[in-house]
Amino acid sequence: MSAKLLEGKTIAGKIKEGLKKEIESLKQKTGKTPKLVSIQVGENAASAVYIKSQKKNAENLGIEYELKTLDAGMTEDALIGEIQKLNQDKSVSGIIVQLPLPKGVDHKLVMSSIAPGKDAEGMHPENLGHVLLGDAKLAPCTAQAAMELIESSGVKLYGKEAVIVGHSEIVGKPLSLLLLNKFVTTTVCHIATGERGVLPEHVKKAEILVVAVGKAGIVKGDWVKEGAIVIDVGINRVDGKLVGDVEFEKAKEKAEFITPVPGGVGPLTVTMLLRNVVSAFKLQNKI
DSSP states (O other), rough: OOOEEHHHHHHHHHHOOOOOOHHHHHHHSSOOEEEEEEEEEEHHHHHHHHHHHHHHHHHHHHEEEEEEEEEOOOHHHHHHHHHHHHOOTOOOOEEOSSSSOOOOOOOOHHHHTOOOGGTTOOSSHHHHHHHHHTTSOOOOHHHHHHHHHHHHHOOOOOOOOOEOOOOTTTTHHHHHOOOOOOOOOEEEEHHHHHHHHHHHHHHHHTTTTEEEESSSBBBBBGGTTTEEEEEEEEEETTTTTEEEOOHHHHHHHTEEEEEEESSSSHHHHHHHHHHHEEEHHHHHHOO
């Protein structure tokens, strides 16, 4: 058996078609255009690639996009001041602050300073609280992307066993809640699981396996359960090639569905960001 590929680009394309039509309708109803402002403090090659993708995709959908580039030496207070100005600007629908931030700047404090209704990444504590309650309007983008890929398999999720490897605020924690809201029995593994030596036994039980660690090949292909759905969020450069956190070639022989790296979660993440911008616009305009 060789797994079917869950390709993010294909799913993103379908979602963007719907968003483009919705945005056109919203413009006609309100006479306004959704707008995303991206804040970059200093320079970072990785975030520059993400910013380029944000701009291109936003403009293709009809979302206005503005990049605010701030000096790397900017203080935490000054950065929060800039965010507060955008919070008050009624023309701005969504705000995203690019990571990493300079040393000495508390990224959690910065993220919390974004108005919850303009939080394009869905990382404000209030929005994360709504993920917990199961009524989120703005949820973390990468977790949403992983969830879209899982659901695209068409597999009935109710009662399935899921294992998430990695417990970050961006992926592991919010995704565990999104899965629980679908009545999936969910286990979250982390560094202590690995140090105890029990990661393989958890992974082997997973009917739905999501790996988001950032360490190439941390999950071995022969750990994967027959017929599993495998979502590999990791992106690592090894010998000049991009690879995931799962041993792809071995895993695809056991899984029923698997995401490629690159081409799986990545293309969907920007789409989820822009979907959040549209949701924020609707909230702000009481639509």
